[in-house]
Amino acid sequence: MGYRYIGSKSKIIDVLLKKIGDIVPEGAHVADLMTGTATVSMELRKLGYKVTANDLMTYSYHHAVSGLKFSKLPTFQRARDFVEQYYKPKENESSPTHYQMMINALNNSKPIKGYFWKEFSLSGKPSNTDKPRNYYSSENAAKIDGIRANIEKLTKNKALTHNEKSLILHDLIMGTNDVANIAGTYGHHMANLVGRAKDTLNLYPSNLLLKNDVKNHTVLQGYAEEVSSKISCDICYIDPPYMKRQYAANYHILETLARGDEPEAIGVSGLRPWRDQYSNFCTKTKIRDSFRLIFNNMKTNNFLISYSEDGLLSIEDFVELLSPFGDVYIDEFVHKRFKSNSSHLKNHLTEYLIHLNR
């Protein structure tokens, strides 16, 4: 089970954590302003920091809630009728947790030829194009529809707590991501079903980080430019998009899973209307103003920014942008690059960690 996310910091996490530890003491308040998969936020929580995680995307919100907001295993107390209906433990089965039972029940959801089957599988007939989209096997797409219908029913019946709902949507995203017929992002699907896309979709319980510290952590969803005015912290980590590729367009299906809606799926890729999640950080002429807004709005003395030589701004542009706000320190290191399978880009690139102290 994994998650290939453009710009994910899982590979450089040790360097990043060390840098944060050099700047602020243990227990300090760190804002992870563009949290993505929430990998960094979760690692910070492990080390005892107080974390505020934010991102524009709804799927990131669910990842962050799952990573930051559990102190004990969820009981799914209000969903017991649903679980009993869909999951009967076998006689010799060692007693599973309520969380495991909930996941088993969801895995037993009745397949439905619904929105995902119609718009995102080869057997489907998309509403506004003749060519079916091959993002999932037909069986998996119908299973996704069945699971989504059950989550919808549970929501209507108020059978899930806020955090429980985020957690099962997170697990749905992780599970479906394993069997998605894509080369890296959801910008395109493969022509034929390949590799793990042929496997049967199965959801698994997450390996939750259970600590009695959830009150220390906050999860937000919004534009960094706006959210920044609500945050006061010891250090703000910013990991912006580096390139023109908009996350909302490249991960549109994950966003649809996270929101639980059925938007119009447009064109060959089946994109949801995504302009409401357009990022200025993917447009060279807008990045500077967006950064300035964050620096002006947020109450903190330290910003740490990840950037790369591939980025829309050069490192010289960055220094020029940051210098009026304080002292700028740059760490440089070589990092293995995220590549879609078809990419001809070189394997390594220089990454920067830019510290702004004011």
Ligand SMILES: C[S@@+](CC[C@H](N)C(=O)[O-])C[C@H]1O[C@@H](n2cnc3c(N)ncnc32)[C@H](O)[C@@H]1O
């Ligand atoms: C490089 S990724 C972050 C990866 C993350 N550090 C991780 O390890 O998974 C950039 C993130 O910025 C988010 N983003 C882009 N523009 C944003 C904005 N204006 N406000 C908040 N988040 C934004 C994207 O949705 C994406 O998740």
